[in-house]
Amino acid sequence: MSAEQVADLAEIRARIDLLDREVVRLLGERETLVRQAGRLKSDDAAVRAPDRVAQVIARVRAVAEEVGASPEVVERTYRAMIGAFIDLELAVHRAADPSAPPSP
Numbered sequence: 045m046s047a048e049q050v051a052d053l054a055e056i057r058a059r060i061d062l063l064d065r066e067v068v069r070l071l072g073e074r075e076t077l078v079r080q081a082g083r084l085k086s087d088d089a090a091v092r093a094p095d096r097v098a099q100v101i102a103r104v105r106a107v108a109e110e111v112g113a114s115p116e117v118v119e120r121t122y123r124a125m126i127g128a129f130i131d132l133e134l135a136v137h138r139a140a141d142p143s144a145p146p147s148p
Protein backbone atom coordinates (compact mmCIF):
# COMPACT_ATOMS: atom_id res chain seq x y z
CA MET A 45 0.00 0.00 0.00
CA SER A 46 1.19 3.51 -0.78
CA ALA A 47 1.44 6.12 1.99
CA GLU A 48 -1.71 7.72 0.57
CA GLN A 49 -3.61 4.41 0.71
CA VAL A 50 -2.45 3.84 4.29
CA ALA A 51 -3.74 7.31 5.25
CA ASP A 52 -7.04 6.67 3.41
CA LEU A 53 -7.49 3.32 5.19
CA ALA A 54 -6.82 4.95 8.57
CA GLU A 55 -9.45 7.59 7.78
CA ILE A 56 -11.99 4.96 6.69
CA ARG A 57 -11.34 2.95 9.88
CA ALA A 58 -11.74 6.05 12.04
CA ARG A 59 -15.14 6.61 10.42
CA ILE A 60 -16.09 2.95 10.93
CA ASP A 61 -15.10 3.26 14.62
CA LEU A 62 -17.38 6.29 15.01
CA LEU A 63 -20.28 4.50 13.33
CA ASP A 64 -19.72 1.47 15.56
CA ARG A 65 -20.23 3.63 18.67
CA GLU A 66 -23.63 4.61 17.30
CA VAL A 67 -24.49 1.03 16.27
CA VAL A 68 -23.62 -0.27 19.76
CA ARG A 69 -25.64 2.52 21.41
CA LEU A 70 -28.66 1.54 19.27
CA LEU A 71 -28.11 -2.14 20.11
CA GLY A 72 -28.31 -1.18 23.79
CA GLU A 73 -31.65 0.57 23.17
CA ARG A 74 -32.89 -2.48 21.26
CA GLU A 75 -31.77 -4.74 24.13
CA THR A 76 -33.86 -2.73 26.61
CA LEU A 77 -36.97 -3.31 24.49
CA VAL A 78 -36.21 -7.01 23.94
CA ARG A 79 -35.82 -7.47 27.73
CA GLN A 80 -39.23 -5.82 28.25
CA ALA A 81 -40.78 -8.14 25.65
CA GLY A 82 -39.26 -11.18 27.39
CA ARG A 83 -40.92 -10.28 30.70
CA LEU A 84 -44.34 -10.06 29.02
CA LYS A 85 -44.32 -13.40 27.19
CA SER A 86 -46.00 -16.59 28.37
CA ASP A 87 -43.49 -19.28 27.30
CA ASP A 88 -40.34 -20.09 25.32
CA ALA A 89 -42.26 -20.51 22.05
CA ALA A 90 -43.64 -16.99 22.46
CA VAL A 91 -40.12 -15.72 23.12
CA ARG A 92 -38.83 -17.27 19.89
CA ALA A 93 -41.79 -15.94 17.83
CA PRO A 94 -40.57 -17.21 14.41
CA ASP A 95 -43.39 -15.41 12.55
CA ARG A 96 -42.23 -12.09 13.98
CA VAL A 97 -38.62 -12.93 13.05
CA ALA A 98 -39.74 -13.53 9.46
CA GLN A 99 -41.54 -10.15 9.46
CA VAL A 100 -38.50 -8.32 10.82
CA ILE A 101 -36.22 -9.93 8.21
CA ALA A 102 -38.60 -9.06 5.34
CA ARG A 103 -38.85 -5.47 6.60
CA VAL A 104 -35.12 -4.88 7.03
CA ARG A 105 -34.41 -6.42 3.62
CA ALA A 106 -36.88 -3.92 2.10
CA VAL A 107 -35.22 -1.05 4.01
CA ALA A 108 -31.82 -2.23 2.72
CA GLU A 109 -33.11 -2.07 -0.87
CA GLU A 110 -34.50 1.41 -0.20
CA VAL A 111 -31.25 2.84 1.18
CA GLY A 112 -28.83 1.06 -1.16
CA ALA A 113 -27.44 -1.46 1.36
CA SER A 114 -26.93 -5.15 0.61
CA PRO A 115 -30.11 -7.08 1.59
CA GLU A 116 -27.99 -10.25 2.00
CA VAL A 117 -25.57 -8.62 4.43
CA VAL A 118 -28.45 -7.00 6.32
CA GLU A 119 -30.35 -10.30 6.57
CA ARG A 120 -27.31 -12.25 7.78
CA THR A 121 -26.49 -9.53 10.31
CA TYR A 122 -30.08 -9.47 11.58
CA ARG A 123 -30.33 -13.26 11.83
CA ALA A 124 -27.16 -13.35 13.95
CA MET A 125 -28.33 -10.40 16.08
CA ILE A 126 -31.85 -11.76 16.62
CA GLY A 127 -30.38 -15.17 17.56
CA ALA A 128 -28.36 -13.49 20.31
CA PHE A 129 -31.37 -11.44 21.46
CA ILE A 130 -33.54 -14.57 21.62
CA ASP A 131 -30.96 -16.23 23.92
CA LEU A 132 -30.97 -13.11 26.12
CA GLU A 133 -34.77 -12.92 26.09
CA LEU A 134 -35.09 -16.61 27.04
CA ALA A 135 -32.84 -15.96 30.06
CA VAL A 136 -34.88 -12.87 31.04
CA HIS A 137 -38.15 -14.75 30.58
CA ARG A 138 -36.99 -17.74 32.67
CA ALA A 139 -35.70 -15.45 35.42
CA ALA A 140 -39.13 -13.74 35.50
CA ASP A 141 -40.86 -17.17 35.69
CA PRO A 142 -38.43 -19.76 37.13
CA SER A 143 -41.19 -22.44 37.24
CA ALA A 144 -41.41 -22.50 33.43
CA PRO A 145 -39.71 -25.60 31.98
CA PRO A 146 -37.04 -24.85 29.36
CA SER A 147 -37.94 -25.90 25.82
CA PRO A 148 -35.68 -28.46 24.04
Ligand SMILES: C=C(O[C@@H]1C=C(C(=O)O)C=C[C@H]1O)C(=O)O
Nearest residue numbers: 078081091092093096097126129
Ligand atom coordinates in the same frame (compact mmCIF):
# COMPACT_ATOMS: atom_id res chain seq x y z
C1 LIG B 1 -38.43 -8.99 20.71
C2 LIG B 1 -39.16 -10.05 20.37
O1 LIG B 1 -38.75 -11.36 20.62
C3 LIG B 1 -37.82 -12.07 19.84
C4 LIG B 1 -36.75 -11.20 19.30
C5 LIG B 1 -36.96 -10.55 18.12
C6 LIG B 1 -36.05 -9.45 17.68
O2 LIG B 1 -34.95 -9.33 18.24
O3 LIG B 1 -36.44 -8.69 16.77
C7 LIG B 1 -38.07 -10.88 17.31
C8 LIG B 1 -38.90 -11.92 17.61
C9 LIG B 1 -38.58 -12.82 18.75
O4 LIG B 1 -37.80 -13.89 18.27
C10 LIG B 1 -40.50 -9.93 19.77
O5 LIG B 1 -41.28 -10.89 19.82
O6 LIG B 1 -40.81 -8.87 19.22
